[in-house]
Amino acid sequence: MTLTTDAAATPAAETRQPILQARNLVKTYGRVVGLDGVSLDLYPGEVLAIIGDNGAGKSTLIKCLTGAEVADEGEILLDGKPVHFKRPQDAHLAGIETVYQTLAVSPALDVASNLFLGREERRKGILGSVFRMVDKKGMRKKARQQLADLGITTLQDVTVPVENLSGGQRQAVAVARAAAFGSKVVVLDEPTAALGVRESNQVLQLVKNLRDRGIPVILISHNMPHVFEVADRIHIQRLGKCATTITPQSHSMTDAVAIMTGARKA
Amino acid sequence: MSQSTQQVPATTGPHDLAEEFLDRTTPLSRLRNVLHRYPALSPAIVLVFAVIVFGLLNERFLNPANLSLITQQVAVVGTLAIAQTLIILTAGIDLSVGAVMVLAMMITAQVTVQTGIPAILGLLLGLVVGLAAGAFNGFLVTKLRLPPFIVTLGTLNIFLALTLLYTAGATVRGGDMPDLLTWSGTTFNIGGVNFTTGVLMMLVLYFVIAFILNNTSWGRxxxxxxxxxxxxxxxxxxVNRVLMSVYLAAGAILAIGAWIQIGRSNAASPNASGDLNLDSITAVVIGGTSLFGGRGTVWGTLLGALIVGVFRNGLSLAGLDVLWQTFAVGVLIIVAVSVDQWIRKVRK
Structure with a gap:
């Protein structure tokens, strides 16, 4: 039933090709079944939220999709082609960017350096090829552009060290980095968990901006109001399986929690 | 972070007050932000201040010959401190820099003198020894995941023992060596001040490493x-590849330090490492580089090495006991680390 509800939930599903697909993923840890045949489709320009109780398999599912774990069975398709991620770097190179809960930013480096960390751009000509000089000016300019494109207005100065920023601003830097460099999919793991009300709203707005730019987002969250505010579809994990996929229009928050906890059949 | 944008006024009142409080800048916090941004600034201020004070205390201090002496005294520890800076920037520490330098120096000097190979081959051999020692330290840190402090405490003893076993404690005199080995001790005159080639080599290394740290991906x-x-x-x-490359680079720099040391003392003595291991850390710390990693510059380290040199020289010209020099360096270290801690407490 998991597959049929997907189609029902998204009217345009038949006409559009999913960017990311997971087919019957199974992952076991010894005798513990983390994932018990989970499938998932992510379409261009949508926010897919994944919710579920603790131990429902949210994290395992995300880890398999981002290369942090390798599924025992099942397959993952990116743009319709099967992919095999053995480590996070593989998913990263394929265009799946993950923003981790622990915010992988380097505190002492400035905003622009963080956006380009690990993929610095070199200067043109002999300065870049022989002297290996990085293009600081160019990277700052692009960083400013990137932040403006994403509607991040709280970060004016890209030369500020990240440690001088607030939690929401750091989150914005992490998200901006994930969204940069032509990534195909952005995965956000509990992006609002550590933030205050105002900062959470900024991050949610950022998620919407990402979607508006056509970048699909997978959002893992415990926060139902946040999920219902930004998600186009909601994948509910329960006991290692996908209980159902709903939309904020088709179900209420109470329904979602009821399905998540097993109080109600999907 | 202006709060002037139209938020819902009534409910956000207390929130705004809190933010305003956090944003409040005092002259002291502004100073802290500036020092935080330019870590080499505080040692620069200390150095200028020290030069002025010692210059006023004793007119011989600013004498070109005396300034030249300070640079020569700083050349070896200043070079070792470059290697130390690289390692401390990765949140490591290297207690074995002096030992590696002496091992490379003794092998270079002894092999060259005993076998009569060209001096350039002797220097290359020293480079290989430095790289091998760096690779060994790097291997233990990245592959066996041992803390750098423990690794280099161990290799400090290992390298010192190897040096003494190999040389049987014997010194190689400069006069017995080919000219190229002692070339780093030759002096030349710029504007009335004598410099040695060794000092120049140290400065070139500072420029090269500063350039690499500031302008390349590797540096970042x-x-x-x-x-x-x-x-x-x-x-x-x-991460491991970066760490390994840092230990290798440090080894190469230490081999150059070995060459500078031969010129400085016009000899290669197996006991030359002395306090160099710890003095290099002193220069780095006084230079504003954080022992917690990720923060600092090699220019700060050069200033730190110069500060130590200026203090030792100035206090000795002022006629103070050599022990008071050591005392002053101890105070400098503690003040420098306290300032670093204070600077790091920027608004989170």
């Missing part, structure tokens, strides 16, 4: 690894 990765290893890994940086 060194900072990122020291700052937050896990964040660097998740950003796609190969």
């Amino acid at each position: 990765h060194v900072y990122a690894v020291g700052d937050d290893k896990e964040a660097a890994r998740l950003a796609g940086i190969r």
Whole structure:
């Protein structure tokens, strides 16, 4: 039933090709079944939220999709082609960017350096090829552009060290980095968990901006109001399986929690 | 972070007050932000201040010959401190820099003198020894995942023992060596001040390493690894590869330090390492580089090495006991680290 509800939930599903697909993923840890045949489709320009109780398999599912774990069975398709991620770097190179809960930013480096960390751009000509000089000016300019494109207005100065920023601003830097460099999919793991009300709203707005730019987002969250505010579809994990996929229009928050906890059949 | 934008006024009142409080800048906090941004600034202020004070205390201090002497006294420890800076930037520490330098120096000097190979081959041999020692330290840190403090405490003893076993404690005199080996001790005159080639070599190394740290991806990765290893890994940086390259670079720099040391003392003595291991750390720390990694510059380290040199020289010209020099260096270290801690307490 998991597959049929997907189609029902998204009217345009038949006409559009999913960017990311997971087919019957199974992952076991010894005798513990983390994932018990989970499938998932992510379409261009949508926010897919994944919710579920603790131990429902949210994290395992995300880890398999981002290369942090390798599924025992099942397959993952990116743009319709099967992919095999053995480590996070593989998913990263394929265009799946993950923003981790622990915010992988380097505190002492400035905003622009963080956006380009690990993929610095070199200067043109002999300065870049022989002297290996990085293009600081160019990277700052692009960083400013990137932040403006994403509607991040709280970060004016890209030369500020990240440690001088607030939690929401750091989150914005992490998200901006994930969204940069032509990534195909952005995965956000509990992006609002550590933030205050105002900062959470900024991050949610950022998620919407990402979607508006056509970048699909997978959002893992415990926060139902946040999920219902930004998600186009909601994948509910329960006991290692996908209980159902709903939309904020088709179900209420109470329904979602009821399905998540097993109080109600999907 | 202006709060002038139209928020819902009534409910956000207390919130805004809190933010205003956090944003409040005092002259002291502004100073802290500036020092935080330019870590080499505080040692620069200390150095200028020290030069002025010692110059006023004794007119011989600013004498060109005396200034030249200070640079020569600083050349070896200043070079070792470059290697030390690289390693401390990755949140490591290297207690074995002096030992590696002496091992490379003794092998260079003794092999060259005993076998009569060209001096350039002797120097290359020293480079290989430095790289091998760096690779060994790097291997233990990255592959066996041992803390750098423990690794280098062990290799400090190992390298010192190897040096003494190999040389049987014998010194090689400069007069017995080919000219190239002692070339680093030759002097030349710029504007009335004598410099040695060794001092020049040290300065060139500072320029090269500062350029690399500031302008290349590798340089940024060194900072990122020291700052937050896990964040660097998740950003796609190969942390172990960066660490290994840092230990190798340090080994190569130490081999150059060995050459400078031969010129400085016009001899190669197996007991030359003395206090160099710890003095290099002193220069780095006084230079504003954080022992927690990810923060600092090699220019700060040069200033730190010069500060130590100026203090020792100035206090000795003022006629103070050599022990008071050591006392002053101890005070400097503690003040420098206190300032670093205070600077790091910027608004989170």
